[in-house]
Structure formats: structure tokens, C-alpha cells
Amino acid sequence: MPRPEHTISRSRLSRAALQTLYGLKDAGYQALLVGGGVRDLLVGLNPKDFDIATDARPEEVQETFRRCRLIGRRFRLAHVRFGGEIIEVATFRAAPRSPDEGDADDAEVDPAVLADDDESDADEAAHMLDDSGRILRDNVYGSMEQDAFRRDFTINALYYDIRDFAVVDYVGGMQDLSERRVRLIGDPVTRYREDPVRMLRAVRFASKLDFTIDESAAEPIPALTGLLTDVPPARLFDEVLKLFLSEKAESNFDGLMHFGLFDVLFPEVARAMHEDQSGRVEALIRLALRSTAQRISDDKPVTPAFVFAAMLWAPAQAAAAALREQGVPPSPALAQGASEVIGQQCRTVAIPRRFSGMQGDIWHLQVRFEFRRGKRPFRLLENKRFRAAYDFLALRAQAGEVDQELVDWWTQFQDVSHEERKQMSEAAPGGPGGAGSGRRRRRRKRR
Template sequence: MLQKSFKRLQQSLKVTPDIYNDKRFGVNKKNISINALNVISKLQKSGFQAFIVGGGIRDLIKGLHPKDFDIVTNCEPEEIRKIFKNSRIIGRRFKLVHIAFSDEIIETTTFRSGKDEDADSIEVNDKGRILRDNKWGTQEEDVFRRDLTINSIYYDPISSEVIDYTGGIKDLKDKKISFIGKAGDRILEDPVRIIRAIRFAAKLNFKIDTEITKAIQIHRQHLLDMPPARLYEEVIKLFLSGHAENSYLLLKKHGVFNVLFPHLQNSYDEYEDFYIEAFRETDKRYISGKTLNVGFLYAILLWPKVAVESDIANHINFKKFYRTIASVMRKQQMITSVPRKFTSFIKDVWMNQIRFSRIGKKSISFTQSLRFRAAYDFLLIRKSIEPKLSQSVNWWTEFKTANYDKKIRLLNTRKKNRNAKR
């Protein structure tokens, strides 16, 4: 099935590429990593083809400064390892080589093939899903193994040639996300391509091709067949790369957010503003270069279910709150696994929400605790849909920055006011 799919692709798409000089797109070679240039140069001097492919050339054409550069070559991994002593072969599903420099790692892959011979190198399951793919081929074959047209453009910075087999240049110009070949077939090969299409549409502010949107509606549930660890990695890319708000809106539009977080669907409308506020703040932190915490992201994503089931907005039942937290975390682990190192952080952020409503002598030590800042930031986001938290937020904002004597005065005043209301 897989080989037939690639054969259809090769028949439907032109084998002769469009070749452009990089001057046509105003490519600035000063924006290319010197390490990437050196790798390409060394491979070519060793008698191999070597190109920049994917996001590196895509961003260069768009006039951007790429953050990293992926290289593709007809040199096989073991041979790359011999040429570059500072490299190592990684991966089983897709074997590739990391060439390490002091300031970056250049990821280098070998052209892959879709030919029938030596099919043992390409492992698929009974649904046609690619499990392992280490059959080497030519550039003409390799292009049909890629998913998005805009990420399937090759660039040789030595000869200054930009090579396009799939209409990726046109899709870049039209600001469109398209798959190479039939969208349904490509998604069945690897359902994570659904998330990739949405992620790049969110990142680049491109529209998604109609054929893809229709295929997503039909095949989105196949995402649940993917390993939870792999979906976890995709969630991180969606929400911690500077386009969290756009990613959320597109995931929701195409019904994919419900698939990744199915137990939240009854809480969406009520917590829409909560998500928007949280993701906007996340994007602001990314743009300003501040650290982003995976645990905080998941605390945001899963909070609506915890809040609704525990009814924390109206009253606090500790046993119910604990049970809800355990249940929500357990269910999510089955879809997008959350590493254990983050689960305690998530639970602390949630549990500390209760401490904001229980002001007393321990409030001073609370402000000095390890997770206070994260819990406070979380409280600020909650305020976006819980106006009654405004008074509490104002009090804690003043309290956390006050010196010890002022903290005592604030606590005494709070106690007097509470007693006066009795």
C-alpha cells in the first residue's frame, strides 16, 4: 500500500523540478549558519549531493532569519559519521545524523526512497502507518516522502540553486498549506501530519488547503492511535513556539483540540476567554525571550476540567478536588503523556489556588515558596473569567511585594475586616 501510494505521487507530480537562482528571492546568505554551509561544502567536496531543505530555505525565501538548518544528502548515515567525527547517528523510526558544533547541532538526513525493492527497510502497520523508514534513495524520490509542499524546497547555497518539485514556491506566495499528494493518504500514513499542517498554518499565518480540512474532519480520530509521547512533543511545539493563540484557534476550528483533550469538550465555551488570555501571555513570554514551563502549559490546558468537576469557583471540597486532579491527570496521560517531572509542578499550581483564598499566618511563607510565582500568574489568568477574583488578586499583588512589617499590617487589616463582617 505504501509503495503504491508513493508510485501514485511520482506519477501525479512532475519529476523535473523548477530551478531558480536564489537572487530571484533575495536570499541573504549571511543569514545561513556557517556550520550548515561548512557541512554542505564538506559533503559536496567528498563527492555527495547536499542541500538545505525545509524550514531553513522556506524562511530564507520569506526574508526571515532561520533558527536552524536541516540538511539532506545522498550520503548514507554511516558514511556521514565517517566524514564528520563530531557526529552521531540517532533514531530508529527515521535514522539521521546529528553533527555537533560548539553553538548548534546540524541535523543531516539521507534521501529516502519509495521503491518496492528492499521493502524491509520501510515498516508499516496494518493501517498503512509508517513505523520505520530507512530505505535510501535519490532526491527525486525523497521529495515525495515529505509532507508539506512549502517544506519540500531544496537549496544548494554553493551553486545558489533553489529546487522545487511540488509547487512549494507558489504555495509560499499564496500563503497556503498543502500536502504533497492526496491529503487523506498522507494523513493515514502519519496522522500527526494533521497537527503539523495546523502548526505551520498557525506559525506562518497561512490558510489550510480545502482538501486537507476535509481530510482532517474524516481522519482526526486517528490521532488517538499515535503514541502518547509523540503527541506530547507535538503539543509542546504547538503551544510553546510563539503561536499558541493561533494554534488553539485552529485546533478548535478543525475539531482537533477535542481529540487531544476530549474530556474538556463540555467546558470549552465557559473557559474560552481563559484559554485566549493564557495563550496570549504565553506568546508574549516567548517573544520577549522569557522561559516557558511545560508544567504551566498543562496546568492551563487541563484546568477547565479540574475547575468544573471540583466546582472550585463556588466551594472547596478538598477530597473532591484531590480526586478530580488525579482523574484528569490519569486520563490525559493516555492521550498526550506528561513526563513525571512536570506532574508535581502542575498539581502544586492547582493546589496553591486554594491557598489564595485562605489568608493567614502562613501567607508570608507562601509568598516565599518555590511555586508561588507560578501559582500567582495562574491566578491572574483565572481572573479573566472569574471577575470576583479581582479583589483577591489586588490584595495578593500588594502583599507579595510588601516588606515584612507591611505584610503583618495587611494581614491584621484583613483579619479585622473579616471579623467585622461576622
């Protein structure tokens, strides 16, 4: 598709992307912008990053650029740095092969991968698929056309060539863009088995672009959701962040629920939602996703800990309630229940400790909001997690979990002077069960 027939202009590419493209071109290699950057430019969005495909091997890319390092084993890439921006450069790949297939005539396996592989047989290292069809390695090099057909969705397999400023389309991606459709390249079941994360990506792309998922790509998903259990939990955490730390977070949630993917990613949460007759569990999750989306839209900072706190709150409460029935005091019960729930969740979607710790703090502070007399509210106000915990309390009130009066009290408490805070604390009701009234209990004298 020549330049007059599409909307991509070099002025919309970052300086780092242009320097990388022209650097490879001047070194005698083919270099094209590819993937999400091309897709977003064609639909009028501003890409967050730019990826480049080339016929240069990773080592040749490294020789071309002074600030370049090679990463990956399953998928060997070059990262070229210009200032604070990193451009990802990938060599054209051929389609992955199953263990019983030989090498393609015009494909070449990366010798560095063969040399470094732990397998005793070098031929075994070239095999890309396991017996279930999942991709293990993807370092068989090929042509640009082969590279296009091994990509996941047609709208992600478009190339922008700086030599003549044309868009190259081997798979019908331009037509799918015009028809606002997310369609897989090749047989959908095979492609999902190669990489089950593609089911999540289908949902995310459809929400982001306001497209529909093609029937051929949508129909197999409910029967294949179990494949996600074979994906490393750390990788699923990265994908969940892309789904929920987004302006389309609630739409992504709807897509996951529609296809049954949410039940696999968050089994305990899904169980709590199914058992909840009031609808408060789902309401809290949706409120948290809307709040996160709004903050992203307003260019405010967000944290995964807040989203996961809302997501796993109901299971944590249920676990704490079970422990309280066994005689465990409320605060230790919540701490122990939270630990159990987070541990279970990490079996499917890993939550790094820096986020799970903050998540636990947000939960623990919910109990302390009930105590408004004496020095307790002043100490709580100084807590470094106070703001996140307060925002979570406000969402709980919106979902109907706690009285709005409690949120209003803490809202006012933050905005008044120190003397007025003292007056508010003296006039406030005590904590649960009459505790926290500020009145000291007289100790019994020892005999």
C-alpha cells in the same frame, strides 16, 4: 531557480550549517539545505534550526565528521555537532511502501536496519507501511527527487544547493509560497493516514506563516481526526508544545478547534467547554495562551506546566467537586481530582512528571490564596511555585472565576515591607467559611 531569482543568502545560514554542507561537499557527496530552514529564509523569517539532505549514507556522514552520532530506528539520522549547535543530516529517502509492494528499482533499504530488526524475515523489515497506511519505518534510500515527493507539504520540500546557490523545487513549493498556501504532496487522505500528525502540522504552519490551508488538504481533516488516537502520546506531547509554546498559540488553538482536532487531543477539556454556559473555561485557556505568547515574544521563560494547568483546570475542578460531594475535604479532593484528570489526559497527550508535578502545585496553591491571616500568607510567599500560582490566580480573575480584590491584595502584599505585610494580614478577611482568621481554637480538656 538560480540565485538572482530568490532571496536566500549564505550569510543567513549558521556557521555550523555551512560547515556541514561544505564538509559533505568536499567529501564528494551531494548536500543541500532542506525543509523548514529553506521555507523560513524564503519568507523572511529566521530559522530556528537547519536540516540537511544528502546522498551520503548515515555511516558515511559519521565517517566524515568527528563529532557525529547516529540516532533513530524508524527514521535513521545523523546529528553533526559544531559547538553548541546540532545539524540534522538525513539521507535522501524514497517513498514508503505498503507490505504487499516490492522494493523500488532505484531504492535501497538500509542494511543496518535489516540486520538489527527483530523480525525473523529480513524482507518484512523493509516494509514501511502498516495495513492502515501509517508509516512504520522510513529507511529506504532514494534520489533527491524521490526524497522531495515523500515529504509532507510542498513548502517543506524545497532544497538550497550550495554548489550553485540555486533553489530546487520538484513539487511546486515556490508557487505555494508566493500564493501563501499550505498544500500536501500527493493524495491528502493517504498522506494523513501515513502520519496523522500532519494534520497538526498543517494547522501550525498555516498559523506560523499566516497562510491558508489548501482546500484539498483541509477538507479531509474533520473525518480523520480519530487517527490521532493511534499516535504515541509522547509524540503528541511534543507536537502540542510546538502548537502552544508559540507566539501563534491562540491562532493554533483556533485551528485545532475549527477542525475538531482539539476534541481528540483534550477530550475532557473539550467536554468542559461544551458544557460551560458562562464561557469562563475557554476564556481561561485563551488568556493562558496569550500570556505564554507574550512571554515568548518578550524572550521570557515559559513552562508547559502553566499552559496545561490552565487547559485542565476545569476538569480538575469538576473531579474535585464530585469528591467533595462524597465527603472528601477540599484540599485532598483537589489533589485526588487532579491526579485522576492528569492520568486520563496522559492516555492521549502524555505529560511528563516534571511538568504534571508543577501543574499540581499551581492548582493546590489556589486554595491557599484564600487564607490571608496569620502566618499562612508569609509561608505561601516563600513557596517556590508562588509566582506561577499567582500568575494563574490573576488569569482566573480575568476570566471571572475569582474576585479581582483577592489578586490586588496579593499584588500589594508582594511589594510592601515586612511590617506592612503584618498589618495587611491582621486586617485581611479570613479564609473560606471563616477559617484562617488567625484566632486559635481552644482545645477541649480531656476528662
